[in-house]
Amino acid sequence: MRERHGEKVKKIFIEEQYCIGCRLCEIYCQVRHSKSRKILKAFRKELQSIVSRVTVEEIGYNSFAIQCRHCADAPCVDACISGAMIKNENTGVVICDQDRCVGCWSCIMVCPYGVIKRDISGRKVASKCDLCFGEEVPVCVKNCPNEALKFTDTDPDTASAKLG
Amino acid sequence: MEKITKSKTDYLIIGNSAAGVSAAENIRKIDKTGGIEIFSSENFVNYSRPLITYYLSGKIGPDRICFKSEEFYSRNNIILNLSTAVTEIDTSRQEVITDRGRKIGYGKLLIASGGKPVIPFTSVTGRNNKAAGPGSEISRLGGLEGIFTLTNLADAVALRRYIEENSISSASILGGGLIGLKTAEAFLEMGLNINIIELSGKILSASFDEEASEIISERVREAGSSIFTGSTIESIRTDGGKIKQLTLTGGKVISCELLVVAVGVKPDTGLVRNWGIKDGQGIIVDEEMRTDVQNVYAAGDVTRSHDRLSGQEKNIAIWPLAVRQGAVAGKNMAGQNASYRGGFFMNSVEILGVPVISLGLSSLEESSSRDIRVYRTRHPEKQVYRKIITRNSRVIGAIFIGAVERAGIYAGLISNEIDISEVLGNISGEDFGILQLPADYKKHLVVGEGVEV
Secondary structure, three states: OOEEOOEEOOEEEEOHHHOOOOOHHHHHHHHHOOOOOOHHHHHHHHHHHOOOOOEEEEEOOEEEEEOOOOOOOOHHHHHOOOOOEEEOOOOOOEEEOOOOOOOOOHHHHHOOOOOOEEEOOOOOEEEOOOOOOOOOOOHHHHOOOOOOEEEEOOOOOOOOOOOO | OOOOEEEEEEEEEEOOOHHHHHHHHHHHHHOOOOOEEEEOOOOOOOOOHHHHHHHHHOOOOHHHOOOOOHHHHHHOOEEEEOOOOEEEEEOOOOEEEEOOOEEEEEEEEEEOOOEEEOOOEOEEEEOOOOOOEOOOEHHHOOOOEOEEEOOOHHHHHHHHHHHHHOOOOEEEEEOOOHHHHHHHHHHHHOOOEEEEEEOOOOOOOOOOOHHHHHHHHHHHHHOOEEEEEOOOEEEEEEEOOEEEEEEEOOOOEEEOOOEEEOOOEEEOOHHHHHHOOOOOOOEEOOOOOEOOOOOEEEOHHHEEEEEOOOOOEEOOOOHHHHHHHHHHHHHHHOOOOOOOOOEOOEEEEEEOOEEEEEEEOOOOOHHHOOOEEEEEEEEHHHOEEEEEEEEOOEEEEEEEEOOOOOHHHHHHHHHOOOEOHHHHHHOOOOOOOHHHOOHHHHHHHHHOOOOOO
């Protein structure tokens, strides 16, 4: 069980063997972060300019989807010069406050997963997974047709006790 | 001087920037009740030093220049002493003396005093000029108007005011490094005409290679700035105490109503001047961030610490390492065991809309040594340039211009010393990703826990 201050903390786990590279996670992430949050409206008007915070990597039959790992000791938080990148001590979630971000890309420079992106659609800011704040299950997980992403407090690979 | 008052605190921190604040935050996480006092010679509750050029240009206002709120200090019960410079450290009595006549005893002391600007020498000629005379140091030119350094917020505030009050329309910048270029960018955004004067043969020589430098130079020139490389200021001509004209080495004369000296920053070790540290070198710390004096720690730009690429002790004055060193120092000061794995040089900025990142030994070429290999990707039409440098099949440096996405993957490869001999083919490609990494490391990233860079 993953715990933080006595509370269970859920994380997204990647089950790469089940990923079929359909990229629905990317689409739903874009829709979730669109203004309308409606797939058709977003597709017609916004999709080109919305950054997906989850990335599907694919070579041949191998693929997986990856988004912010919300690291215990997050290098992006250390590197942030504007106070925009903050780790919530209670939930463990790493959030980029885009109002504070100045677009220096220090977070991109240090993220070993390469999961922070440049959003240059308006004022240039860093864009990353916010675990779909407000949703019970992140949309990339909810809409994955083959359960290649799991949102759980138990590591499906090891099912062992680890601190997040 | 006011009457000397005495007090005592458990944790005394000199410096209120990245390292000092990070240390205080980490101490408080462990020791909920111990007294923490931060001393800062500046008069700002909190601000991020790398953001001062953004403030200068007006890109961000005073409300957004802080990286921690005022509430951070009160919530963590940290006493912040502003406009108070520590002038002396008595390590045998474990106390410091401030310029306000206070003596404060400490249980543990952290020196996080940062850096100070390097000031070159030049000669000054002119009328009504108190400071004129060959060999005058610019910092001592108190009577001269129009010469600035730019390493703290007070500098930026003064510079902004000077430009407005004197309706300045052009400026010269001595130094084509990162601070110089960020200053140039701010000035260009303010509508000024710029001359950049750089001693070496190219701008950004410390952190980029020839090709990258040329791409950025072109962008800077396009934006309306002149670059004079291979030269420095031979003499300054003044009139009525104001700067008027520069003569560069080689004889070129340019008119100048404002000069910013941005040739570099060195560790501010003035407080420990009796420790025998050479000028320009930092305080040596071990991996717990201890100095060799009992109960005295140091972190951030004032230190010389482990450089993972050279294996030597080096002053690597960058924000992420200052934060990490401060955290390690704070944890150890509060009685935990934390160690600093070392770091390596890295920098990320946007210069005139072009994102640039440099990691590690980025200027090395194959001609530098037999075991060095260099992989490049170029798309000049998109202003994209990527260069990856390996030594014995391990990444030791990289440059990204234009396409900086996923640069951190390479920082991870450097940090974790991953053997990439099987994946070298596409190593500099824009589409290079985790899927192409060696199987073990890929598995570690995809199904493992967070890794430290």
